[in-house]
Amino acid sequence: MSEYILKNARVIDPNRNIDSIGDIGVAGKVIEEPAKLKNPKIVDLKGKVVSPGFIDLHVHLRQPGNTQAETIATGTAAAAAGGFTSIVAMPNTTPAADNAGAIEFLRQNAAAQGVVHVLPCGNMTKEGKGEEMAGIGSLKSAGVVALSDDGKCIQDHALMRHVVEYAKSFGLPILDHCEDNHLAAGGVMHEGKWSVLLGMRGISGAAEELMIARNIILARQIDWQIHMQHVSVKESVKLLRAARAEGIKVTGEATPHHISLTDECIKRYDTNYKMNPPLRSESDRLAVIEGIADGTLTAIATDHAPHTRTAKEVEFDSAPCGIVGLETAVPVSYTILVKAGIITLPHLIRLFTTGPADILRFERYDLAVGSTADITVIDPDACYKVDKNTFRTKSRNTPFHGMDVQCRPVLTMVAGKIVHQEL
Amino acid sequence: MTLRKKQIYSAAEMDRAIGDMAAAIAAAFPISNGGCALVGIHQFGVPLAERLHDGIVKLTGSEPEFGKLDISMYRDDIGNRNPLPLIRETEIDFDINDRTIVLVDDVLSSGRTIRAALDALTDYGRPKAIRLAVLVDRGEPEYPIRADFVGFKVQLPADRKVAVSFDDDNRSGGIDEVDWTK
Amino acid sequence: MQWTKKDLLCLYDLSAEEIEFILDTAAEFKKVSQRRVKKVPALRGKTVVNLFVEPSTRTRVSFELAEQRLSADIVNMQAQSSSLLKGETLLDTVRNIEALQVDLIVMRHSAPGAQAFIARNLKCGVVNAGDGAHSHPTQALLDIFTIREKKGRVAGLNVAVIGDIIHSRVARSNIWGLLKLGAKVTVAGPATLVPREFEEIGVRVCHNLKDAVADADVVNLLRIQRERQTAGFFPSIGEYARFFGINNDTLKYMKPDALIMHPGPINRGVELTGDVADGEQSVILEQVTNGLAIRMAVLYLVAGCVKK
Numbered sequence: 063m064s065e066y067i068l069k070n071a072r073v074i075d076p077n078r079n080i081d082s083i084g085d086i087g088v089a090g091k092v093i094e095e096p097a098k099l100k101n102p103k104i105v106d107l108k109g110k111v112v113s114p115g116f117i118d119l120h121v122h123l124r125q126p127g128n129t130q131a132e133t134i135a136t137g138t139a140a141a142a143a144g145g146f147t148s149i150v151a152m153p154n155t156t157p158a159a160d161n162a163g164a165i166e167f168l169r170q171n172a173a174a175q176g177v178v179h180v181l182p183c184g185n186m187t188k189e190g191k192g193e194e195m196a197g198i199g200s201l202k203s204a205g206v207v208a209l210s211d212d213g214k215c216i217q218d219h220a221l222m223r224h225v226v227e228y229a230k231s232f233g234l235p236i237l238d239h240c241e242d243n244h245l246a247a248g249g250v251m252h253e254g255k256w257s258v259l260l261g262m263r264g265i266s267g268a269a270e271e272l273m274i275a276r277n278i279i280l281a282r283q284i285d286w287q288i289h290m291q292h293v294s295v296k297e298s299v300k301l302l303r304a305a306r307a308e309g310i311k312v313t314g315e316a317t318p319h320h321i322s323l324t325d326e327c328i329k330r331y332d333t334n335y336k337m338n339p340p341l342r343s344e345s346d347r348l349a350v351i352e353g354i355a356d357g358t359l360t361a362i363a364t365d366h367a368p369h370t371r372t373a374k375e376v377e378f379d380s381a382p383c384g385i386v387g388l389e390t391a392v393p394v395s396y397t398i399l400v401k402a403g404i405i406t407l408p409h410l411i412r413l414f415t416t417g418p419a420d421i422l423r424f425e426r427y428d429l430a431v432g433s434t435a436d437i438t439v440i441d442p443d444a445c446y447k448v449d450k451n452t453f454r455t456k457s458r459n460t461p462f463h464g465m466d467v468q469c470r471p472v473l474t475m476v477a478g479k480i481v482h483q484e485l
Numbered sequence: 486m487t488l489r490k491k492q493i494y495s496a497a498e499m500d501r502a503i504g505d506m507a508a509a510i511a512a513a514f515p516i517s518n519g520g521c522a523l524v525g526i527h528q529f530g531v532p533l534a535e536r537l538h539d540g541i542v543k544l545t546g547s548e549p550e551f552g553k554l555d556i557s558m559y560r561d562d563i564g565n566r567n568p569l570p571l572i573r574e575t576e577i578d579f580d581i582n583d584r585t586i587v588l589v590d591d592v593l594s595s596g597r598t599i600r601a602a603l604d605a606l607t608d609y610g611r612p613k614a615i616r617l618a619v620l621v622d623r624g625e626p627e628y629p630i631r632a633d634f635v636g637f638k639v640q641l642p643a644d645r646k647v648a649v650s651f652d653d654d655n656r657s658g659g660i661d662e663v664d665w666t667k
Numbered sequence: 668m669q670w671t672k673k674d675l676l677c678l679y680d681l682s683a684e685e686i687e688f689i690l691d692t693a694a695e696f697k698k699v700s701q702r703r704v705k706k707v708p709a710l711r712g713k714t715v716v717n718l719f720v721e722p723s724t725r726t727r728v729s730f731e732l733a734e735q736r737l738s739a740d741i742v743n744m745q746a747q748s749s750s751l752l753k754g755e756t757l758l759d760t761v762r763n764i765e766a767l768q769v770d771l772i773v774m775r776h777s778a779p780g781a782q783a784f785i786a787r788n789l790k791c792g793v794v795n796a797g798d799g800a801h802s803h804p805t806q807a808l809l810d811i812f813t814i815r816e817k818k819g820r821v822a823g824l825n826v827a828v829i830g831d832i833i834h835s836r837v838a839r840s841n842i843w844g845l846l847k848l849g850a851k852v853t854v855a856g857p858a859t860l861v862p863r864e865f866e867e868i869g870v871r872v873c874h875n876l877k878d879a880v881a882d883a884d885v886v887n888l889l890r891i892q893r894e895r896q897t898a899g900f901f902p903s904i905g906e907y908a909r910f911f912g913i914n915n916d917t918l919k920y921m922k923p924d925a926l927i928m929h930p931g932p933i934n935r936g937v938e939l940t941g942d943v944a945d946g947e948q949s950v951i952l953e954q955v956t957n958g959l960a961i962r963m964a965v966l967y968l969v970a971g972c973v974k975k
Contacts, residue, residue, distance in 0.1 A: 258864040261779045261800030261839055331780025375758055377778035379799070555695065558707035558737075558967070564770070568669040569971035571688060572695045608704035 063090040064478060065099045071107035071439065074408050075114060076416045077428040081408055086112055088435040091478040095431055105485070107439055110472060113411045114429055115147025115436030117418035118388065119237065119315055120212070120291060120363035123149075123180070125171065127156025132368040132456045134168070137388070138176040140366070140455035142482040144388040145414075145471025147436035148179040149366075150237075150422070153190065154213040160185035160196040165204035177481040178474075179436070181207040181422070183237065186225045192216040195225055202232040207422050210237040212291060215273055217243055223280055230286035235423060237289045240273035240298070241265075241339070250379055252325040252340045260329060262378070265340055267295035274298045278305040281312045289421050290314040292365050294339040296349030303358040313421050315361040316350045318387060318394040323347075323461060333374045333381035334461040337367065351398070355405050360417035362410075364391045368457035386455045390448055390462045392440060396469035400442070407442060414438075439473035446470065489664040490648070494637060499620070499649075499657035502636035503533070506618055507540025509634050513616075514585055521585040521616075522550035526602050527573040529591035530554075532651040533620055537589060550584075552577035559601035575605075582610040587634070591649040593619040596626030621647050621660060673972040674786040674793040675965050677802040678843040686844055689964055690812050696967070697960035699736065709967050710739035713770040718761070719796070720746040721777040725931060726796050726806075729955070730773050733962035742769075761785045770973050771966065774798075792969040800834050805965055806930055807840030809958040811848065813950055814885050816957070817926055822849030827879045829854075829911055830889030830938065831900075832861045837889060837930050842870055855879030856911055859900045876911050880921050887928040888913060888938040904937055914940040918948065926950050 066088040073084045087096035096102070118141065124132040132140075141149045151168060153159030159168060165182045172180035184201035188194045190211040198209065209229055215238065216222040229236055246269040251257050253264025274290055278301060281288040293299060293314040302314050319337065324344050327335045335341060353359040367384025374381055395413070399405045415438075419427035429437070450463040474482035494502075514521035523541075525534025531553050538551050555573040563569070588602055599617060606615065618634035623641065639647060641662060650658030668684055670692075678686065699707055715734045719727050722745060734741050744764075755763075757776075764772060771792040774782050779801035786793040797803045815821050826845050832838045832854045845852050846869060854861055855873040866872050873879040880886050891907055901907055913927065927939065927949040935941045944951060 255864045255867050258833065258862045259839070259868065261802070261834075261836060331783050372756070376756055377776065377781040377784055379778035379781075558696075558699070558709040560709070563709060563967075563971050564713070564973055568671045569968060570669050572692050575695060575698060604708065608707070609702060 065089050065102035067096045067099060067102045067104050068112055068437070068439070069104055069106050071110050071112040073112045073429065074411045075429045076408060076412045077426065078430060086429055086437065088437070088475065088478050091435055093429055093431050093433045093435050105473070107473075109441065109443065111407065111411075111440050111442055113438050114415045114427055115474070115476065116145050116392070116414040116438045117148045117150075117422070118146045118364050118366065118391070119150045119361055119418045119421060121149040121151055121366045121388065122154070122368065122384070123151045124368055125155065126167070130456075131370050131373070133175070134171045134180065135175040136454060136456045137366070137368070138172070138178045138180060140386070140388040140453065141178045142474045142476070143454045143471070144390070145392045145438045145440060145474055145482075146178060146388060147438060147474060147476045148181055150181045150183050150208060152210060152212045153183050153185045158185055158189045159183070160188050160190065162197070162200040162204035165201060165206055169205060178476050183208045183210050185209070186211045186229070186236065187216060187221070190214050192218060192221065195221070195228065198225070198228050198232055198234065202234055206234065208235045208237050210239065210291070212237065212239045215239050215241045215243070219276055222276070223284070226280050226284050226286050226288065230284060233423065235287045235289055235421060237291055238273070238277055239291050240270050240277065242269045242272045245269035245272060250336065250340070251328050252342045254325055254343050256325040256328060262328075265338070267297060267342065267346065270295045270339055271297045271301065274301050278302075278310060278312055281305075282308075282310045285311065287311040287313070287421075287423070291363070292317050292320065292339055293350060293353065293359060294320045294342050294346060296346045299349050299353035299358055303353070303356070306358060313361070314353070314359040315363040316354055316359050317363060317365050318391045318398070319385060319461065321347060321351050321354070322394055322398045327461065328378070331378045332461070333376065333378055334385060334459055336378060336381050336383055337365070337385055338383040351404060354399065354413065360413065361421060362391065362395050362413045363418070364388055366455075368455055369459045370457060374459050385459050385461060386453065386457050388455060389453050390460060390467075392471050393448065393467035393469050394462060394465070396442065397467045401468050435475055435478040437475040438471065441470045441472045442468070444468065444470035444472075490661040491664070492659050493639065493662050494660040496657040496659045499636075499660060502620065503536050503657070504540055506620075506634050506636055507537045508544060510537065510587060510618060511541045511544045516545065516547050519585065520547065520549055521587050522552065522579060522581065523587050523589055524552040524554050524577065524606065526588060526590045526598060527553065527555045529649050529651065530589045532655045533591055533649070534589035535655055537618065550579040552579065554602055554605055556598060556601040556605050559605045561597070561601070577609050580610060581606065581612050583613045585614045585616065586612045587616045587618050589618045591619065592621045592623065592647050593617070593626060593630065593632050594623045594647075596628035596630035599630045600628050620649055623647065670968040671972060673969055674782075675804055675969055676783050676786060676793065676795045678804050678807055678840050678847065679802070681847070683847045683849075686808070686811070686847060689808055689961070689968065690815060692968060693808070693812055693957070693960040693964035696963040697957065699963070700956070700959060706736050706738055708738045710734065710737035710970055713970055714740045714742065714768070715771045715773060715966065716742045716744060716764050716769050718744045718764070718772055718774045720757070721775045721797065722746065723775055723796070726775065729958050730796060730962050733959055733966055736959075737963055737966055739966070757781060758785060758788060761789060765789050765791050771970060790974070792973040794965060794969060797836055800836050801839060803836040803840050805958065805962055806837050807844045808965070809954055809961040810841055810887060810928060810930070811844050812957045812961055813928065813954050814926065817950060818884060821845065824850045824884040825853065825882050826850050826885040826887065827853040827855060827883040828887045828889065829876070829879065830856050830860070831891055832856055832865070832889070834860070834892075835889050841887060842868070846870070853879050853883070857901045857907065876917065877920060880913075880917065880925070882922070883925050884922060885926045885928060886913065886921070889930065890932065890934060891937055908937045912936070912938055912940070913943050915942055918943065918946075924948070928954060931955070
C-alpha cells in the first residue's frame with residue numbers, strides 16, 4: 063500500500079475552512095494523519111497549493127462514437143494533466159448514453175482505461191432528441207450522477223416539467239444546455255455587432271435567456287435542482303442572481319473561454335473560436351465574470367469538446383462546435399480571475415471543488431481523514447505559454463495556444479495514486 | 486546598401502545631346518514625307534520625348550504627335566520579381582496606322598523594355614515604321630534591339646546602373662553612374 | 668507604393684491607399700477595352716481557376732472576360748460538377764487545384780470566410796468573388812470606381828445604400844471601402860433588413876427612403892430576393908417597392924445630379940422603375956464596364972505577388 067506525505071504546502075480546504083501551511087497524509091486510497099504513516103514517501107510542496115481534487119462538470123469523452131477525436135483513456139489523461147480528479151461525462155456519445163447498458167460500458171471502460179474518476183451522466187430523453195423520457199430510474203441504478211441532454215435542449219416545456227419531476231424522485235440533478243432552437247435560428251456565432259459586420263448568421267442571447275427563465279420557473283414550481291450549463295449571456299446571469307436570491311434551487315457554471323474571449327475573435331474565421339453557446343460580446347463576458355465574483359455562478363466547467371483536425375479544418379459555417387479545455391482550464395481561469403485580482407485563490411478553488419460537488423449533491427467534499435485521497439496540487443506562481451503540442455488530449459482544437467498564463471497543475475492524485483506529476 | 490553616384494555627363498552636356506537628337510530626328514523624317522510621331526516610354530522616356538518634341542517644334546515649326554506608353558501590362562516577368570509598381574498613364578490618342586513612330590526611352594540596356602513597347606504599340610495599329618531614340622545606349626542589349634538615335638554611348642560593368650534625371654519642369658539634371666554596393 | 672498582397676479577400680483588410688492603387692490601375696485597364704486590340708499579355712502563361720461553389724452568371728462572365736483579356740489560361744469549375752458533391756472537403760479540393768500548378772483561384776462560396784480560410788492554406792493567389800453575406804470586394808471596388816469617375820472624388824460624398832443590407836455582401840464591402848475613402852454612408856430599408864449595429868462603425872441607419880436619399884450624391888440599390896419575403900422579413904414585394912423603390916417621384920426630391928447605381932440584375936418595378944433604370948442619372952451599365960476594368964486590375968496585381 064502506497065503512503066505519501068504532501069509536505070509544506072498551502073492547504074486550502076474550503077468545506078473545513080482551512081487555508082494554512084500544512085501536511086496531508088495519504089495511505090492507500092484515503093487521507094490519513096501523517097503521524098500514523100509507517101513508511102511514507104515525502105513530497106515537498108513548498109510554494110504550492112494543495113486542495114481537494116478538482117471536478118469538471120462538463121466533459122465530452124467521445125467514446126463510443128468518435129474515438130478519432132478522443133477516448134476515455136486520452137480524455138482522462140488530459141483531465142489528470144489539467145489537475146482534475148473527477149469529470150462528469152456527457153451522454154451525447156454515439157450511441158447515446160440513454161440506457162443502463164451504455165452507462166455500464168462507460169463505467170467498465172473507465173475502470174480499465176481511465177486514470178481519473180469518470181462520473182457518468184445520462185440523457186434526460188431517449189437519444190437526447192427531446193421527445194420521450196429516457197429510462198431515468200435505470201440510469202440511476204446504473205450509476206449516473208446527473209441527467210443532461212447536452213448538445214441539445216428539451217423544447218417541449220411540458221416534457222421538461224415531467225423530466226424534472228421524475229428526476230427529483232430519484233434524487234438526480236438536472237444539467238441543462240439552455241437554448242431555444244427557434245431563436246438560435248441556425249446561427250454560427252453570437253448575434254451582435256460582429257455577426258452583423260461579418261455577415262454571419264447569429265445566435266441571439268435571448269435563446270439562452272429564454273430557457274434559463276423556463277428552467278427557473280420549473281425549479282421553483284417543482285422545488286428541484288436545475289443547473290444551467292455554460293452560462294454566457296449577461297441577462298442569464300441577472301435572472302440567476304434574482305432566482306437564487308429567492309432561494310430557488312438553480313445553479314450555474316461558466317467556461318474558461320466565456321470569461322476570456324469574445325465574438326470579435328471570430329473575425330479571422332478561425333474555427334477554434336466556434337462553440338455553442340458562442341463567444342459573446344465584451345459586456346457579456348464581464349457580466350459572467352461578475353456572476354462568478356458575486357457567487358451567482360458557483361462552478362467553472364470546461365465543456366471539453368475534442369474534434370479532429372479534419373473536422374475543424376473547414377469553412378466556419380460548416381465546422382462543428384467546441385474546443386478542448388481540460389488542460390487550459392486552470393491556468394486560463396487563474397490568469398483571468400485571480401491574477402487580475404477579481405477573486406481570491408480560495409474562491410477559485412471553490413469553483414473547481416465544492417461548487418461542483420454541491421451541484422452533484424455530494425455529502426461532503428474535503429481533505430478530512432478518511433476521505434478518498436483525491437487531491438489537486440497547483441503552482442500558482444508558475445508562468446508559461448500554453449503549448450497545444452504538449453496536450454494529452456488527442457485533439458488540438460484550442461484557441462489558447464501561445465497564450466501567456468499563470469498557474470500550473472503540478473500533481474494530481476486520484477484515490478491515492480499519482481496520475482500526473484510535473485514537479 | 487549604400488548608393489554611390491558619380492556624374493558622367495552634366496546637365497549642359499545632356500541639353501546639347503538632346504538638341505542634337507531632335508535635329509537628327511527632324512532631319513530624318515521631314516514633314517514633306519509625313520513627319521513622325523513621338524511615343525515616350527514611362528518613366529523617363531516621357532520627359533525626354535517631351536524635350537525632343539519641343540526641340541522639333543523649335544526647329545521645324547510643326548508639331549509631331551505625342552504619346553505616352555506604360556509597358557507594365559506587357560512585361561514578361563510578372564510574378565518573378567518584386568511587387569508591381571503603379572501603372573502610369575498610357576495615352577496614344579492619334580491613329581498610328583501607317584505612321585512612322587519614334588519610340589523614346591532614357592536608357593537602352595537589356596532591350597526587354599523596348600520589346601514590350603513594340604508589342605504594346607502594335608496592339609494599337611500597324612505603323613509604317615518604328616524607330617528608337619535613347620539618350621544613353623549601353624551597347625550590349627540581351628535582345629537584337631538597336632537604337633537609331635543616340636545621345637551618348639556608355640560602356641559600364643553590368644553591376645552599374647545609369648540614371649538619367651529630369652526635374653519637374655523637364656529641365657536636365659545630368660546623367661549619373663550609380664553603384665549599389667553592400 | 669506597391670501592391671504586396673497575393674490575395675484580395677475583403678476591403679476591410681485594405682488601406683485607403685491600397686484601394687486607390689487598385690482604382691488607378693483599373694483606370695488604365697479600362698482603356699484597353701476601348702481600343703482595337705482589347706487584350707494585353709500581362710497574364711500570358713498564367714493559369715486561373717474560376718471556382719464558383721455558389722453559382723453565378725454575371726460575376727463569373729465578368730471575371731472570365733477579364734482573364735481572357737489578360738491572356739490567361741482559364742479553367743471553370745462549378746459546385747454541381749465538382750468533387751465537393753462527392754464529399755471532398757473544400758480544403759482538399761483547392762489543394763488538388765493548387766497541385767495542378769495554378770496561379771490564381773477566383774472563388775465564390777456561400778460560407779463567409781471560406782476564401783480567407785483557403786488563402787491561409789494555399790501558396791497560389793485567391794480572389795474573392797463573394798463569400799456568403801460577408802464580402803464582395805470587386806463589386807464594391809467597381810462601385811467606388813464608378814463614383815470616383817463620375818464625381819471626381821469619393822471623400823465627403825453622401826452615399827446611400829438601399830435594400831436588404833443584413834444579407835448583402837455588396838453592402839458590407841461598399842461600406843468598408845467608402846468609409847476608408849472618407850465618404851459618408853447611409854444604409855436604409857425595412858427595419859427587419861437593416862440592423863442598427865452599423866451605427867457603431869459610423870454608418871447612418873435609416874428606415875425611411877426620403878430621409879435616406881434627399882441629400883445623397885449616390886444611391887446604390889440592392890436587389891431584393893424573393894426568399895426574404897417567404898422567410899418573413901417583409902410582407903410583400905409590392906410593399907417593399909412602395910416604400911423603398913425609386914421612381915420618378917423619388918428623383919424629384921433628390922439631388923438632380925445624384926447617381927443611381929445597382930449591382931444587377933435589376934428587378935424593374937421593385938428596387939427601381941424602368942424609367943429610372945434607363946434614365947439619365949443611372950450609371951448601371953457603366954458599372955458593368957467598370958467591373959471588367961476592376962477585375963483586370965485586381966487579377967494583374969495579385970498575380971504579380973504570387974511566387975513560384
